[in-house]
Amino acid sequence: MKSLRCPLCRSREQNEIFTWESMPVFCNVLYKTREEALGAERACVRLVCCGRCGFIHNAAFEPERIRYGPHYGNPLSASAHFRQYATRVAEELIRKYGIYGREIVEVGCGDGYFLKLLCGLGRNQGIGFDPGYNPRGAGS
Numbered sequence: 001m002k003s004l005r006c007p008l009c010r011s012r013e014q015n016e017i018f019t020w021e022s023m024p025v026f027c028n029v030l031y032k033t034r035e036e037a038l039g040a041e042r043a044c045v046r047l048v049c050c051g052r053c054g055f056i057h058n059a060a061f062e063p064e065r066i067r068y069g070p071h072y073g074n075p076l077s078a079s080a081h082f083r084q085y086a087t088r089v090a091e092e093l094i095r096k097y098g099i100y101g102r103e104i105v106e107v108g109c110g111d112g113y114f115l116k117l118l119c120g121l122g123r124n125q126g127i128g129f130d131p132g133y134n135p136r137g138a139g140s
């Protein structure tokens with residue numbers, strides 16, 4: 001077991017939920033050929049839940065294997081269906097939690113599309129963080 005302690009509360013009470021022995025390291029990479037896709041770099045995913053605080057994480061995560069490159073991209077906003085779904089979710093979150101005129105931080109914001117929705121619909125301001133963010137490819 002690589003991670004014996006909860007990364008949040010440091011508890012050793014870690015309960016395994018599920019293990020995938022061979023999963024693609026990235027799910028947002030477009031390959032030119034089927035063969036390239038089938039040869040994608042793989043790693044183990046072992047989800048564990050902390051018995052103390054409930055945090056779920058991948059205990060087999062190897063951060064050194066995460067290398068964002070030009071083939072990485074996760075923008076979903078090209079899909080009209082996704083845009084409609086994201087707008088509905090943003091409207092519901094804003095209404096349910098009264099998110100108006102606030103400052104929002106999104107960790108793992110991708111191209112910032114959803115954060116921009118939250119800001120535009122609720123007159124909020126936002127800051128997003130994502131190691132794969134590409135300002136040239138960001139949605140409007």
Ligand SMILES: [Zn+2]
Nearest residue numbers: 006009050053
């Ligand atoms: Zn914990």
